[in-house]
Amino acid sequence: MTRPDLNRRTFLTAAAAIGIGGRSVRAVGGESEGHQGGGDFQTLRCDAPIVRKVDVLVCGGGPSGCAAALYAARSGARTMLLENLPFLGGVWTAVGVSHLIDGRRHDGLNAEIHYRLPVHQVFHRNIYLIEDMKCLLDDMMAEADVQVQLHTRAVSVAREGRLVHGVFTASKSGIEFIEAAVVIDATGDGDIAAAAGCEFQQGRAFDGQTQPVTLFGTIGGYRGQPAKGRELVEILERGGWRPSYPPVTLFPQPGQPGVFQLMATQFYGIDGTDVRDLSRAEILGRYEIRKCVEAFRQHGGEDWKDIYLISTGPAIGVRETRRIAGRYHLTWEDMDRGAGFDDGIAEIRSGSNIHPVDDPYESAPEDLPASPGFRVRPYQIPLRSLIAADVDNLMMAGRCISGDVYALGSYRLTGNVVRTGEAAGLAAAMAVEDGIVPADLPGPAVVQRLDRMRTG
Numbered sequence: 070m071t072r073p074d075l076n077r078r079t080f081l082t083a084a085a086a087i088g089i090g091g092r093s094v095r096a097v098g099g100e101s102e103g104h105q106g107g108g109d110f111q112t113l114r115c116d117a118p119i120v121r122k123v124d125v126l127v128c129g130g131g132p133s134g135c136a137a138a139l140y141a142a143r144s145g146a147r148t149m150l151l152e153n154l155p156f157l158g159g160v161w162t163a164v165g166v167s168h169l170i171d172g173r174r175h176d177g178l179n180a181e182i183h184y185r186l187p188v189h190q191v192f193h194r195n196i197y198l199i200e201d202m203k204c205l206l207d208d209m210m211a212e213a214d215v216q217v218q219l220h221t222r223a224v225s226v227a228r229e230g231r232l233v234h235g236v237f238t239a240s241k242s243g244i245e246f247i248e249a250a251v252v253i254d255a256t257g258d259g260d261i262a263a264a265a266g267c268e269f270q271q272g273r274a275f276d277g278q279t280q281p282v283t284l285f286g287t288i289g290g291y292r293g294q295p296a297k298g299r300e301l302v303e304i305l306e307r308g309g310w311r312p313s314y315p316p317v318t319l320f321p322q323p324g325q326p327g328v329f330q331l332m333a334t335q336f337y338g339i340d341g342t343d344v345r346d347l348s349r350a351e352i353l354g355r356y357e358i359r360k361c362v363e364a365f366r367q368h369g370g371e372d373w374k375d376i377y378l379i380s381t382g383p384a385i386g387v388r389e390t391r392r393i394a395g396r397y398h399l400t401w402e403d404m405d406r407g408a409g410f411d412d413g414i415a416e417i418r419s420g421s422n423i424h425p426v427d428d429p430y431e432s433a434p435e436d437l438p439a440s441p442g443f444r445v446r447p448y449q450i451p452l453r454s455l456i457a458a459d460v461d462n463l464m465m466a467g468r469c470i471s472g473d474v475y476a477l478g479s480y481r482l483t484g485n486v487v488r489t490g491e492a493a494g495l496a497a498a499m500a501v502e503d504g505i506v507p508a509d510l511p512g513p514a515v516v517q518r519l520d521r522m523r524t525g
């Protein structure tokens with residue numbers, strides 16, 4: 070394997086200028102320098118009521134955020150979980166793909182969820198029903214006494230020096246403020262850390278491109294067997310359609326004869342932190358899925374003649390955006406040598422699973438730094454990769470922790486991000502318990518208690 074270019078492009082965001090005091094917090098937000106919106110600014114001034122005071126505030130209710138909230142609450146912290154969508158689960162529930170459960174290889178929450186959820190073995194995959202997952206997560210949060218607030222986007226922070234005091238939210242209730250001793254950014258995109266002015270990287274070192282995004286479709290009325298790749302592409306080509314994701318795949322749904330999840334799209338050059346790119350990709354995705362369904366119905370023969378589109382999404386799936394700078398930055402060298410750490414909170418065995426960044430129908434740049442699918446020696450993620458380098462009481466969990474693109478390609482898998490959430494949640498609660506910031510926690514003590522929680 071050749072050595073990646075280590076001169077990574079580093080991006081710095083401007084934090085909103087925010088003051089704190091009394092019963093309400095004044096937010097002064099604006100576009101950050103260099104934003105796609107252009108050069109002109111409007112300033113938003115509003116007093117945000119402080120609606121909650123908690124020990125640990127988790128922003129983002131995907132696999133890592135759910136794990137963080139549960140481990141923080143189970144460790145005794147008053148915990149709140151904010152989620153932008155009307156349900157928890159992130160990619161587990163929001164993208165329309167339902168085989169992302171990794172309970173057999175891990176203990177802790179991965180195993181707990183696996184064994185509490187009706188999971189069906191279909192073609193070597195553990196498949197669950199998305200509604201089952203949503204309801205299970207609701208139940209688990211209620212059991213652990215996590216305050217869940219849905220329909221709520223975390224938009225900015227109040228920061229003073231090296232500390233954040235809490236998070237501004239935007240929702241139907243307006244702009245509000247939630248005060249917290251420790252904030253965990255589990256938004257996938259590192260929205261909170263970016264708003265706090267933390268340093269981050271995004272995309273490949275040499276051109277900033279990220280992995281493609283995918284919109285799934287759910288179809289009904291199919292009479293054939295699960296299928297993948299060439300045979301499906303041939304049908305589509307007979308209908309004059311060239312799918313943007315050539316290894317087209319159908320994932321069966323347990324207990325729902327004829328219902329399949331269709332993976333047939335991938336969009337390149339999309340920045341998952343740019344709402345205009347996301348809007349374009351959603352609309353294009355729906356168009357492409359409709360084209361696929363039409364082509365299958367008209368040219369697929371007997372098995373396909375009654376198929377219909379049940380739904381798309383709910384939302385497009387984003388694989389890669391910001392990687393926030395932490396106290397330790399995991400690199401492909403760590404994966405190559407099987408790095409271990411005395412604050413290692415998770416052992417990762419997954420190889421780097423990087424979806425091709427370049428459109429398969431166009432020629433890829435030559436001399437890519439390393440093979441996107443290279444094998445790793447089992448390596449550990451240190452707790453320090455979950456603690457923001459620039460803010461002492463801000464942690465990250467999930468795919469936005471500190472690492473290079475190769476490390477992200479490996480630890481982004483669902484089972485692994487749950488492990489980062491468990492560690493962030495417990496560490497945040499321990500810091501609150503001891504009246505210190507997570508950055509001052511002794512890593513080995515966190516690891517010991519984490520092991521007990523996961524196996525207890």
Ligand SMILES: Cc1cc2nc3c(=O)[nH]c(=O)nc-3n(C[C@H](O)[C@H](O)[C@H](O)COP(=O)(O)OP(=O)(O)OC[C@H]3O[C@@H](n4cnc5c(N)ncnc54)[C@H](O)[C@@H]3O)c2cc1C
Nearest residue numbers: 129131132133153159160223256257386387467468482483
């Ligand atoms: C299309 C696709 C297919 C995949 N396939 C696999 C697979 O087969 N196997 C596998 O192991 N992994 C797979 N992955 C990877 C894995 O699912 C993700 O890496 C993982 O879900 C990341 O977890 P997370 O908690 O960091 O982020 P997410 O799952 O993205 O969750 C983030 C949550 O935060 C919420 N949020 C975001 N911003 C805000 C905000 N500002 N305020 C409040 N809430 C916010 C989002 O709505 C979301 O619920 C796939 C990913 C995608 C996109």
